Amino acid sequence: MEIADEIYQLAQELGVKNVTLPKIEVGNGVLAAILPFVLENDYKHIILVVDDNTYVAAGKQIEKMLVEAGMETKTVLLKANRHQQVIADEATIVELLVETPLETDIYIAVGSGTIHDITRFCGSKMNIPFISVPTAASVDGFTSKGSPLILRGVKQTIQTTFPVAVFADITILKAAPQEMTAAGFGDILAKYTSLLDWKISACIGGEPYNRFAAEMTRKSLEACVQNVSKIAKADDEGVTILIHSLIESGLVMLLLDFSRPASGGEHHLSHYWEMDLLKKDAKQLLHGAKVGVATAIIVDLYKQKLKDLPARDTGEYGGRIRGNWQSIMEILDNIPSPKEIRNLIQKTGGPTTTEELGLDDELVAQSINEAFHLRDRCTGLLLINKFKEKDLTYPL
Ligand SMILES: [Zn+2]
Incomplete structure (x- = not known):
């Protein structure tokens, strides 16, 4: 197979x-x-x-x-x-x-x-x-x-x-509840930003990268996006495409022995929110539901804040940023807009905003300023935070 x-x-x-x-x-x-x-x-x-x-x-x-x-x-x-x-x-x-x-x-x-x-x-x-x-x-x-x-x-x-x-x-x-299928689709949409962050971690952070694994992950993402209406209907073909992509993504992480292709800044925001819900002993949200919404936020943040980074004083990162920024920006430009990402989630019936998830703006603001500390990994989120002039606010 x-x-x-x-x-x-x-x-x-x-x-x-x-x-x-x-x-x-x-x-x-x-x-x-x-x-x-x-x-x-x-x-x-x-x-x-x-x-x-x-x-x-x-x-x-x-x-x-x-x-x-x-x-x-x-x-x-x-x-x-x-x-x-x-x-x-x-x-x-x-x-x-x-x-x-x-x-x-x-x-x-x-x-x-x-x-x-x-x-x-x-x-x-x-x-x-x-x-x-x-x-x-x-x-x-x-x-x-x-x-x-x-x-x-x-x-x-x-x-x-x-x-x-x-x-x-x-x-x-x-036959699974639609919100669960929508969550699986959200975990796949996260690949837009996790693949970009993986590229950033490789080019700027000198972390391990594998072109073939990145290409495989990108193909699974594209297959799911192209077939979003079938996934939304949860018909045979749609569910088969989605579960194939989810299984394959897990196997890629297994072979690489790290989760970089499937987890970037969007997963860091999701983990931050999850820990807050734990502290409050509140009801947990589906992983993929949080991650899907976080993907739209990260795309929005990166499209607004990453472009001018080479023009700033980025110290020890400066040379690597200037040398690699064009190829990184090409990937970013090819990612759909936050609105398009939310539309895709909406088609599958999942929550599209932090408000729908029941998270307040204060927590989301904290997460975009602090969640990068959760993992020792070079991401766009880390770079934005490292070289920001003042705290980031939410809504962006
Ligand atoms: Zn995930």
């Missing part, structure tokens, strides 16, 4: 030898392929990890298939917090560990990002592999190693493990 071909080519480009990648199945009815996979690999003791919603969406069906085939299957239903959300924190991790017998051979994570993060963390600590069954095309982390956890109220991403197989059943993904 085409994902595997491109990924193997990338592995070759990177000189990664003997790469073992997850088996990837995408299509209508691929849940049925889980049983043969489990038998083939001689996984005898199975744990299904679900929550109330994902049990109904796919968990029950998988459980029935495995139990009827005589497999020893235990279903762990993770508990939601007072906001009716399952959170990847200490309590949920311990809940899954307590429910995991030592003889467990395989976990099956049935859900969206959070259930995957909890399962991949517990699996890596217990040395138990896991199978990924996404129930929504909502995020690009299914196939990567990063597990964002909330520990003592602070979010941190821990490198854990990737799945041995992914079964992305289009029938299930199509």
Whole structure:
């Protein structure tokens, strides 16, 4: 299948030898392929990890298939917090560990990002592999190693493990709430700014870059944008294109062993907002919903503030900025306007402004001034902040 071909080519480009990648199945009815996979690999003791919603969406069906085939299957239903959300924190991790017998051979994570993060963390600590069954095309982390956890109220991403197989059943993904599909599209739109920031980190910060990976990511982004109306309708083709792009983005991060192609200044704003919601013990927002809105803000900020940087006193960065600015500006000029980005999100039914997300302007202003501290990475956001004359205000 085409994902595997491109990924193997990338592995070759990177000189990664003997790469073992997850088996990837995408299509209508691929849940049925889980049983043969489990038998083939001689996984005898199975744990299904679900929550109330994902049990109904796919968990029950998988459980029935495995139990009827005589497999020893235990279903762990993770508990939601007072906001009716399952959170990847200490309590949920311990809940899954307590429910995991030592003889467990395989976990099956049935859900969206959070259930995957909890399962991949517990699996890596217990040395138990896991199978990924996404129930929504909502995020690009299914196939990567990063597990964002909330520990003592602070979010941190821990490198854990990737799945041995992914079964992305289009029938299930199509039935997911529209806001989740819109969030997946938001996480893809973020590539406009993450790819630009990756280029900036390479040219100005001297950080690692890979042209082929950048090109692959750009193609996935373009495929999703071109097919936005199909994604908005959540028809077979639209959902297939979206989940392909999300899976591929995760695999690119996995092979590169960093998240630069998929995460730039827009993700830093989103993380900043998420930490604020955590501090307030407020209901969490979908990752891709925040990231989509943050992308429009970062585009707006970069289009306004990056152009005149070479004319300023940028100290030690000066030479590299002047030498590379033209090629960086070409990428920026090719990014759609903030309005066009918001229109794309709107088509899929996602929130388009921080107001719709329920975030106040004061927090957004703080984030554009401070979020660059969250990662040790050279981005447009870092450069704008490093050489600003006064604090940035929001609305811009
Ligand atoms: Zn993301």
